[in-house]
Amino acid sequence: MLKGAVIGCGFFAQNQLHAWADLPGVGITALCDRDPEHLAFAAARFGITRTYTDAATMLAAERLDFVDIATTVASHRVLVEAAAAAGVHVICQKPFAPSMADARAMVAACEAAGVTLMVHENFRWQGAVRSAIDALHGGAIGAPFFGRVSFRSGFDVFSGQPYLATQPRFIIEDLGIHILDIARALFGEVTHLSATTRRVNADIRGEDVATMLLAHRGGVTSVVDCSYATRRSPETFPETLLEIDGEAGTLRLDAGYRLTLSTPRGEESRSVAPPLLPWAERPWHNIQESVLRIQAHFLDCLAIGRAPETSGADNLRTLALVEAAYASAAGAGTLDPAEL
Numbered sequence: 001m002l003k004g005a006v007i008g009c010g011f012f013a014q015n016q017l018h019a020w021a022d023l024p025g026v027g028i029t030a031l032c033d034r035d036p037e038h039l040a041f042a043a044a045r046f047g048i049t050r051t052y053t054d055a056a057t058m059l060a061a062e063r064l065d066f067v068d069i070a071t072t073v074a075s076h077r078v079l080v081e082a083a084a085a086a087g088v089h090v091i092c093q094k095p096f097a098p099s100m101a102d103a104r105a106m107v108a109a110c111e112a113a114g115v116t117l118m119v120h121e122n123f124r125w126q127g128a129v130r131s132a133i134d135a136l137h138g139g140a141i142g143a144p145f146f147g148r149v150s151f152r153s154g155f156d157v158f159s160g161q162p163y164l165a166t167q168p169r170f171i172i173e174d175l176g177i178h179i180l181d182i183a184r185a186l187f188g189e190v191t192h193l194s195a196t197t198r199r200v201n202a203d204i205r206g207e208d209v210a211t212m213l214l215a216h217r218g219g220v221t222s223v224v225d226c227s228y229a230t231r232r233s234p235e236t237f238p239e240t241l242l243e244i245d246g247e248a249g250t251l252r253l254d255a256g257y258r259l260t261l262s263t264p265r266g267e268e269s270r271s272v273a274p275p276l277l278p279w280a281e282r283p284w285h286n287i288q289e290s291v292l293r294i295q296a297h298f299l300d301c302l303a304i305g306r307a308p309e310t311s312g313a314d315n316l317r318t319l320a321l322v323e324a325a326y327a328s329a330a331g332a333g334t335l336d337p338a339e340l
């Protein structure tokens with residue numbers, strides 16, 4: 001039985017704790033949160049008695065195989081480096097780091113310690129998105145040449161995550177990071193990116209609309225568009241919608257989790273709606289199921305000694321797209337993310 005600890009027991013960690021409880025061969029044996037109320041709430045909810053308000057104290061006192069860091073970004077570097085120094089495997093929530101320099105240092109620390117590092121970049125693990133990735137990579141529409149990866153919503157994310165309203169960076173760093181990662185998972189690495197941003201909601205500090213144009217190394221051009229200022233019906237939070245043109249057909253992932261393949265042979269449409277796990281609630285169930293999937297993937301990787309799909313090293317490339325998008329929107333024009 002693998003022993004893990006969750007660091008950060010706030011809003012999203014509840015999903016991670018539920019998912020760990022569902023997975024065989026693993027147990028969360030300790031919890032850490034610097035906020036005693038959050039710590040006590042999660043400890044009681046999940047029946048975990050070994051609790052700490054300081055991660056260094058926990059790492060010194062507990063025998064752990066891994067830590068699952070679910071704090072906000074400011075604390076990620078210090079916690080990842082402390083876990084690496086303690087010789088335990090690490091999962092770290094997105095956004096992985098506030099800068100490329102921090103992210104590279106975190107990857108290097110884990111490599112030097114010989115521990116596995118996975119970024120909890122879960123959107124590419126959503127069942128509907130996975131179905132689209134599998135169909136595309138399986139050749140269902142031939143070689144793709146255009147893609148639109150779209151997340152547009154008017155959902156109130158600020159009630160659950162109030163810090164999102166106060167940060168100078170909002171939609172690209174918090175949500176666009178997922179959608180850019182899906183574009184990478186679908187179409188491969190990016191050679192050029194340009195972006196525009198807008199703030200429509202005057203009550204928040206950062207941008208809530210971003211439109212990004214990506215050139216992928218394999219020849220695909222994609223548009224990644226994100227908005228939390230879109231009031232429409234149906235409200236699609238938290239669905240990522242897709243339109244992909246390939247040389248032999250088109251693929252669409254439409255509102256309501258419907259995947260449609262159109263080829264000269266005809267049209268094939270099926271539901272790829274996520275299941276409602278016993279602890280999940282709509283409309284979050286899509287994200288909640290992806291948490292279970294990515295954590296299962298982490299356990300599989302540890303068992304066979306393989307790097308996770310969204311390893312720290314992999315996530316450097318998604319983070320570079322975020323940095324390129326902000327720099328482009330600030331006036332830097334079109335950028336090669338590899339140069340950041």
Ligand code: NAD
Nearest residue numbers: 008009010011012033034035038070071072073075093094
């Ligand atoms: P939150 O503020 O609700 O919870 C974070 C918790 O971490 C708090 O309880 C806080 O007290 C604790 N904490 C902070 N620094 C700490 C430290 N150094 N040591 C111990 N505890 C510490 O935040 P949240 O909304 O749960 O978000 C957490 C992270 O999860 C963020 O990085 C966010 O972007 C990410 N997130 C990811 C998804 C997803 O789908 N992958 C969804 C929501 C949030």
Ligand code: 89V
Nearest residue numbers: 157161174175178238287
């Ligand atoms: O991923 C996140 O951190 C969340 C949400 C999915 C709502 O954007 O903020």
